[in-house]
Structures are given as C-alpha cells and as structure tokens.
Amino acid sequence: MPANTIVSVACIPMRLPFHHWSPPPLFAGRPRDKLDSALVRVQTEDGTVAWGESYCVEPRALKAIFETLIEPLARGKDADDAALLSNMQRVLHNLGRSGPVVHALAGLDIAIWDLRAKRAGVPLYELLGGKRRDRVRVYASLLQYYGDTSKLDAVTTQALNQGYTEIKLHERTADALAAVRRATGPGVPIMVDTNCAWLPEDAPAAIAAMAPHDPFWIEEPIWTPEDDRALASLRETCGIPLAVGENAANALALERMAENAVVQYVQPSVIKLGLTDAWRIAQRCQDGPVTCAPQVAFFGPGYLASLHMIAAQHKEVSLERLYVELAHVPYGRDVPIEQGWVQVPDGPGLGADPEAELAAGQFSS
Numbered sequence: 001m002p003a004n005t006i007v008s009v010a011c012i013p014m015r016l017p018f019h020h021w022s023p024p025p026l027f028a029g030r031p032r033d034k035l036d037s038a039l040v041r042v043q044t045e046d047g048t049v050a051w052g053e054s055y056c057v058e059p060r061a062l063k064a065i066f067e068t069l070i071e072p073l074a075r076g077k078d079a080d081d082a083a084l085l086s087n088m089q090r091v092l093h094n095l096g097r098s099g100p101v102v103h104a105l106a107g108l109d110i111a112i113w114d115l116r117a118k119r120a121g122v123p124l125y126e127l128l129g130g131k132r133r134d135r136v137r138v139y140a141s142l143l144q145y146y147g148d149t150s151k152l153d154a155v156t157t158q159a160l161n162q163g164y165t166e167i168k169l170h171e172r173t174a175d176a177l178a179a180v181r182r183a184t185g186p187g188v189p190i191m192v193d194t195n196c197a198w199l200p201e202d203a204p205a206a207i208a209a210m211a212p213h214d215p216f217w218i219e220e221p222i223w224t225p226e227d228d229r230a231l232a233s234l235r236e237t238c239g240i241p242l243a244v245g246e247n248a249a250n251a252l253a254l255e256r257m258a259e260n261a262v263v264q265y266v267q268p269s270v271i272k273l274g275l276t277d278a279w280r281i282a283q284r285c286q287d288g289p290v291t292c293a294p295q296v297a298f299f300g301p302g303y304l305a306s307l308h309m310i311a312a313q314h315k316e317v318s319l320e321r322l323y324v325e326l327a328h329v330p331y332g333r334d335v336p337i338e339q340g341w342v343q344v345p346d347g348p349g350l351g352a353d354p355e356a357e358l359a360a361g362q363f364s365s
Contacts, residue, residue: 003046004079004119009108011066012039013059013364014300017327020143021158022151035322037271037298038062039354040107042115044079050115051354053302054107055271058100059364065104069095074108080116085109085276098249102272109274110305118349124305125344128279128312135343136310139166139191140323141297147171149179156183159323163339166190166216166318172197174209181213191243193219200230207238217265219243226253232262243267246295251277258290267295271302275309282313296320299330300358304350307335311344328363330354 001007015034024031038059040052056062073088088105095101117124125131140159145151156167160183168191169180180190192215198206203221210218218240222230225247235242245267248254254273258266258281266285268278282292296306296319310319321337334352335345345351357363 001045002078003044004048005045006042006074006077006079007045008041008043009066009071009074009111010041011054011063011070011104011107012041012359012361013056013063014039014053014330014358015059015363015365016299016330017363018324020324021155022145022148025144025146035299035324035326037300037302038107039300039358040066040104040111041359042074042079042108042111044115048115048118049353050111050118050349051301052107052109052111052114053271053298053300053305055103055269055298061100062104065100069101070104070108079112085112085274098272102250106270106272106274107302109276110270110301113275113305114301114349121348123344123346123348124308124350125312128308131308131311131344132314133311133316133344135341136307137166137318138164138321138337138340138342139168139189139318140164140340141168141193141320142170142323144170145176147173147176149175152176152179153183155323156180160184160188163341164323165340168193168219168320170195172206174206174213177210177213177215186214189216190214191216191219194221196220196223196225196247198222200227200234203234204238207234207240211240215240217241217243219265219267220246228253228257228260228262231257232260235263241265243293245269245281246272246297248273251281255281255284258284258288258292261289263290265291265293267293269295269297269302270305270309271298275305278306279309282309286314291315291317293317294320297322299326300354301350304331304335304345304352307342307344308350328355328357330358 243265
C-alpha cells in the first residue's frame, strides 16, 4: 500500500469549558458553558498524522457521520488525490449541501491540507502561495452580554488592558455599542455581530441608531442571512459596511455574494466549508471591492488554518478570537496571542498539533 494512503479517519469531540465573567449565555434556550467543535485525526500508511476541525453542535451525531460515512469513503484513498474531497461531496450530496455532513467533510479537508504540507515539510501557508505577513492582529470577540452595559464596559476594558486593539460585540442595541465606544474611546474598530437580528424592513432604523457610535461593520444584520437582494439593498442605503458568510448555505452562495459585491466583507468559516472553498473565496476577493475576513469562533486546527489563510491572502485582516476564559487553551504554548498579535507558525503543516490531552479526548464530554 502506498505511503500516502489514508488508513484511518477519527472524530474526537472537543468541548472546552469556558467562563466569560458573567452567567452562561443561552444557546437554543439552554445555558451554554462549553464551546464545541470536533478534532479530525487522519493517519496515512507511513504513520503521518494530520489534524482538522469540524463544526459540531451534537457530538454523537457528528461521530456517527464520521464512522458511517466519512471514514469508510476516505479509508484506502490517496491523500494526494486532488479530487478526493470533491468526489466525496458528490457521493454524499443527497444528504444535504449544508449541515453536519458538510461540516464533517470540512474537517477532513483541513486535515488533508495539514497532511500535504507535513509530507512536503513546509508550513501550510506555502501551499497557499506563501505568507505575506509574519504576524496577524487579533481582535477580541466578546460573547453576548444581553445589553448589560456595565459588563460590556468591564470586559472591553479588560481586553484593551491585555493588548487587544479591536473589539467585536454580539449585541443588538445602540446602547450596547455606545457603552463599548465609551470604554474604547474614538478610533478603535468595533465590529457588531447581530446574529441575524432584524427583518430586512427593520434593519435600516436599527443600524441608523448605531451609526453615531462608529461601528466598523455590522455583521449578519438580517434574517435570512442568505437574502442577497435584501443585503445588497441595505448596503446601498445604510452607510455602514456589512459582513456576512458564517452561515452561508454553501461555498457557491458566498462566492456569488463576493462576486456581486452584495456586502463589503465575506466571512467563510473553514470548519463549515473547509479550507479549499474558503481559500477560493479569498482569492475571488483578491482584487475586488469585497474583503475576505474569515469567521473564527473556534480554537482548534481550524483556528490555525484560518491564521495561515489570513497570512497568505492579499488583503490584510484581523483574526477573530472569542474572548473567554478557557479551561484549556489549545496551542496556548505553541501559538500564543501576545498583546493582541499572533505569530504565524513556521513549522510543517498547521505549525502545531493538538495537545496530548485534546488528542486523547479528555475534553470530549
């Protein structure tokens, strides 16, 4: 059997306990005290081990998808086959063009990029054409504080004192943005992610109320997030840059939003779409009016893949970092964030492997 033949693919849920200096936020109506994704471990015949990451809401479901669909299709295949992922997508397409099966394939895709770069003995960014910057600015992405202005002031001030110079909110009111602007003062970029807060007819007034506090962009302003006509209309009238893409139904939908300049920023998530599609979207944005600014609300191999992607793409953007206190900080020793910046790792592949406790599944439940 050739050395680069895939002999195993495993899914390892990664559920990181966290605290954000406030009662747990709600997710699907329940308190949320863990941040979930899943490690994807790929091994080839010669013993090389590579890592990816998949979006994961329900670990039992994702593990079943890997065990019954992904691993049987990938095992025995040539990891260097450029058509491997696209062939698997076509086999599985009738199970949905978005959702857990696609997220599983995204994690496998990241692992194969890591594998190819490791086998070549180069950092992943070299496979993307080389890095354009040695370090990347990181912005503190706050979880939701439900408009509690005193909490927003305290957490923003804490982030600024730790060296962050850009802030993102997950809030929906002008009062929340005003509180953070008071804490930062003028000139500090503040992104506002509303998580699809408004219907198209309600968004203009809500954004106008935020405008005096100088938001850098408004993210996911409308429901439904793929309503490209409503987004294009809002872009023309609201006067504030818009960002969208984390919830794109598929890569083609987001690619077309970029090509048609529906918004100013598109935000592919590599753990939902895979690095291959995310990188293609970034290249589409290379010379046009739209900027690719990946969504990075995760901490594992997908985080590092996004870092390599940002280091290699033409337009400079900052890397998102969920601003929470984690029970375990993946890559905290190997790829630390220091004073709001992170160095692009130069080791083979992603530049670091998950720590032993993560790889062993100690944070899987």
